[in-house]
Amino acid sequence: MSIHIYNTLSRAKEEFIPLEPGKVKMYVCGPTVYDYIHIGNARPVIIFDVVRRHLEASGLAVEYVVNFTDVDDKLIRKAEQLGVTVPEVADKYIAAFKEDIASLGVREASLNPRVTDHITEIITFIEGLVEAGYAYPSEGDVYFRTTKFEEYGKLSHQNLEELQFGIRIEVGDRKENPQDFVLWKGAKPGEIQWDSPWGAGRPGWHIECSAMARKYLGDTLDIHGGGHDLQFPHHECEVAQSEALTGHPLSRYWMHNGYIHINNEKMSKSLGNGITVNELVKRVKAEALRYFMLSTHYRSPLNFTDDILVQAEKSVLRIANSYNNAKHRLSTLAGVKVDGVPANAAITEDVADAADAGHLGLAQGLEQLDLRLDQIKAQFHDKMSDDFNTPDAITALFDLVSETNQYVSRPEVTAAGLGKLITLFDEMDAVLGLLPGVSSSASASESSTDFMDEEIDGLILERTEARASKNWARADEIRDLLTERGIVLEDTPQGIRWRRK
Structure with missing residues (x-):
């Protein structure tokens, strides 16, 4: 099954064909490690975790590199504060x-x-750009000549005149052009520093x-x-300096x-509306x-509200309950004959074996189930392979939930x-x-602790x-399950209410 990815460079969906068959070289820009990550940082962390998982589930070996920016103005200021x-x-x-x-299941x-472990490689890279005429030293700094790289702007689809308004123009006349960006910063008194040919x-x-991407994944990546x-300026500048050096x-x-x-x-610090992951979890x-x-396509904007999170918790609880109900029902069949076939043998025997044994009803039932599950599986993989369409993939998961509940x-x-x-x-x-985490607490058959309130609500x-x-039958089974755990249901004019015995 082919995978298609929306390529920012071409502004189109393209069939994903790795440079080396069966292998994927994937680089994702990681955090600048000067504070706890917020939910804005968490989105690419989760999205690209799922991208990687789907690629691997599709039979591809993924070399997945995520860097840590461990030297930066923000880190320097934080170190001074602390x-x-x-x-x-x-x-x-x-x-x-x-x-x-880890708390997010990533x-x-x-x-x-880490950047600080690769200063030698960085200096060598800059030396190559200077030698090729794409970079120039100026008063202890080194800058990249954006006008020399004719394709500058091809990723963000803007020209130099438009891009200059998005570039931080530093005070002073060290640059040949305002659009030139810094490759090496001369040290200021008291700052962390390394020796280089430019000071x-x-x-x-x-x-x-x-x-770092070049060192570990080569001149050309499959996915960045x-x-x-x-997209701009960071990735645009990466394109320019990397392709200028390697061709x-x-x-x-x-x-x-x-x-x-x-x-x-x-979300911004000026509005004070940032939420850190360690607070949220x-x-x-x-x-x-x-x-x-994952309930919104990764390329679309996403709006965070408490109400949406409440709905998300109900949704994952519904998934976990369905999964655990199937496991609970299976456990009750362990060691018991099912239509004359031992349950532990029936798990591994196929429909043909069951039919040969004379269990035509079981065989027909499993054939129908196999057909439906094949449809759900195909739907799931089709959607994930269509530019990682997780909302529609989740729809397929809920089709499985419905099939399981029935x-x-x-x-x-x-x-x-x-x-x-x-x-x-x-x-x-x-x-x-x-599922991980939710399933361990939502199973009545595998836990001796009380249900949490939200699990009862689910x-x-x-x-x-x-x-x-x-x-x-299912409604009665749930009521019996809750009764066994000491939960009493009461029908009222305002709806169903519950209390613990």
């Missing part, structure tokens, strides 16, 4: 970043290179990613990703995720936050059928990551939906 060194600031927030992404990258100093922001705000395209495909707004306002399930991020209430349920449902849940969740909502669809 009275510590820049490396100490970086170490603290790198550790915090890893804790935050897998660590294949590699997390003591430190790297500019853009050159760092070019040097990041937030929409990095090869920096990346075959460019991916950029959209902005996040807070209550319909752009204390009051919201990580799976709900992932669901929120199946577990049937009197002729089999271990083989339940096993197929659970397997597809696991396969789809390996890409989306919406089960009651599912029971209401079952009654509305006249699925009386």
Whole structure:
């Protein structure tokens, strides 16, 4: 099955063809580690985690590199405020970043290179640009000549005259042109610094990613990703300096995720509306936050509100309940004969074996289930392969939830059928990551602790939906489940209420 990606460079969807068959070289710009990451940072972290997961689920080996910018004006200011060194600031927030992404169910990258470990490579890169005439030293700084690189602006689709309004023009006359950007900054008194052919100093922001991406992934990447705000100037400058030095395209495909707004306002420090991940996961399930991020296409803007998060929590709870109900029902069949076939054998026996044994009803039921699950699986993979359309992929997941809820209430349920449902849940969740954590707490059969309030609300909502669809067996099963756990349901004029015994 082919995968198509919207390429920012061409402004079109293109079939994804890796440079080397079966392998993907993927670089995503990581955080500047001077503070805790906020939900705006969390969006690309989650999005590209899912991109990587889908590529791997499609049989591709992914080398996934995410850098840490551990030297920068922001780190220098933070170190001065705290009275510590820049490396100490970086170490603290790198550790915090890893804790935050782990709490979000995000897998660590294949590699997390730090800028300060690659000063030699950065200097060598700049020397090559100076030698080729694309860069020039000026009073301890080194700048890139944007006018010499004729394709400057091709990623953001702007010309030099338009771009000059987006470039931070520094005071002074060190630059030949206002559009030129810095590759090496001369040291200021008391700042962290390294020796170079142009004097003591430190790297500019853009050159760092070019040097590290080249070292670990070569001259041409398959995918380069990041937030929409990095498209210009950061990625535009990366393109210019990398392609000027190597003569090869920096990346075959460019991916950029959209902005996040807070209550319909752009998130910014000046508005004081930023929310850090480590604060958010204390009051919201990580799976709900992932669901929120994935419920809108990655290229579209995303609006964050408390109400939307509440709905996201209900959605992931519904998914977890369905999954755990299937596992619970399967556990009740363990060691029990199903239509004359032992349950533990039925999980692995195919329909033909069951039919040969004379169990035609079981065979026909499994054939019908197989057909429906094949449709859901195909829908899921088609949507994920269409520029990682996670909203529609989640729709396919809810089709599986509905199919599971109907199946577990049937009197002729089999271990083989339940096993197929659970397997597809696991396969789809390996890409989306919406089950871990929730499933461990939402299963009544596997936990001796009380249900959390939101889990009870989710089960009651599912029971209401079952009654509305006249699925009386499922509605009764949920009521019995809650009763076993000491939850009493009461019908009132205002709706169903519950209390603990």
